[in-house]
Amino acid sequence: MSQDHSLNPETMPHDPAKATTEGKHKFFGLWFFLGGETVLFACFFGTFIALRNSTAGGPTSQELFGLELVFLMTILLLTSSLTSVYAIYHMKNNDFKKMQLWFGITALLGIGFLACELYEFAHYITEYGFTFRSSAFGSSFYTLVGFHGGHVVFGLSWLIALMVRNAKRGLNLYNAPKYNTFSLYWHFIDVVWVFIFTVVYLMGMVS
Amino acid sequence: MNNDNMNIDKINSFQKQQNKEEMKKQIITFVLMIAFTVVAFAVVASGLEAIYAVPLILILAVVQVGFQFYYFMHMKDEGHEVPSSLIFGGIWVAVLTILTMTTIIWW
Numbered sequence A: 001m002s003q004d005h006s007l008n009p010e011t012m013p014h015d016p017a018k019a020t021t022e023g024k025h026k027f028f029g030l031w032f033f034l035g036g037e038t039v040l041f042a043c044f045f046g047t048f049i050a051l052r053n054s055t056a057g058g059p060t061s062q063e064l065f066g067l068e069l070v071f072l073m074t075i076l077l078l079t080s081s082l083t084s085v086y087a088i089y090h091m092k093n094n095d096f097k098k099m100q101l102w103f104g105i106t107a108l109l110g111i112g113f114l115a116c117e118l119y120e121f122a123h124y125i126t127e128y129g130f131t132f133r134s135s136a137f138g139s140s141f142y143t144l145v146g147f148h149g150g151h152v153v154f155g156l157s158w159l160i161a162l163m164v165r166n167a168k169r170g171l172n173l174y175n176a177p178k179y180n181t182f183s184l185y186w187h188f189i190d191v192v193w194v195f196i197f198t199v200v201y202l203m204g205m206v207s
Numbered sequence B: 001m002n003n004d005n006m007n008i009d010k011i012n013s014f015q016k017q018q019n020k021e022e023m024k025k026q027i028i029t030f031v032l033m034i035a036f037t038v039v040a041f042a043v044v045a046s047g048l049e050a051i052y053a054v055p056l057i058l059i060l061a062v063v064q065v066g067f068q069f070y071y072f073m074h075m076k077d078e079g080h081e082v083p084s085s086l087i088f089g090g091i092w093v094a095v096l097t098i099l100t101m102t103t104i105i106w107w
Helices: A021-051 A067-092 A096-128 A136-165 A176-206 B002-010 B013-045 B050-072 B081-102
Strands: none
Touching: A021 A136, A021 A176, A021 B081, A067 A096, A067 A176, A067 B013, A067 B050, A096 A136, A096 A176, A136 A176, A176 B013, A176 B050, B013 B050
């Protein structure tokens, strides 16, 4: 670890996530990924919008959805977005413990969101018999919302791995870019959720 | 390694103040985003007709996502030309994709 010294400077630069070339590359790489993710989710949204009324005699969106649970999930994910902003704020102030604390809260809120989603899916399957195979609406619904849920699972695993691996290391120029790219990814998950609650749930309840 | 966490007092106070100002803007952003969410849910709960409700909640979603990108993800800051072009490129393809799947292929 001959680089150890240069990655642990006496004074942290203003934006530790982008102070090294590798950090800058991680930053741009993640945005490339998010550009691709936008298109990927657009395909799922397009499919869902096209097929959402093809219920094949099965449950419709008006029969299934309830506003309360979706509102709770939205608040959980939105708040977790803010807590990761707090974590990055503490990273810029070079306060590692507070950064870990706020990322920990982010993880808990993400787990809360995931628990609600699992409850929701289980409720649809057991109470309404609404599964992936029920109708074209069912397939496109579980693909879109389930894929977003999969992104939350991946994000949580990423965050927990980062937090555990770096717990004793403290903040340095090696791991600051990693935390920063995670927080950008997490905000993007929230962006996708905003369109899911609007297009899938809210539009499903009005029309 | 143990003194890594002690660097906090070495951060220059001007920078700290700047970070604090930035954080205030982020909290205002968060409050606005919650407000947009509450309004969108209230519109649907009130039973407004679809022809008015759907465009309204879509606009609220777009504005909320704009706040998320520009403030939470710092796209308003300097050095975000590449991320902006990537995201807008992605949105352009996304709009075409959704347009294709929802209208054109059914004609």
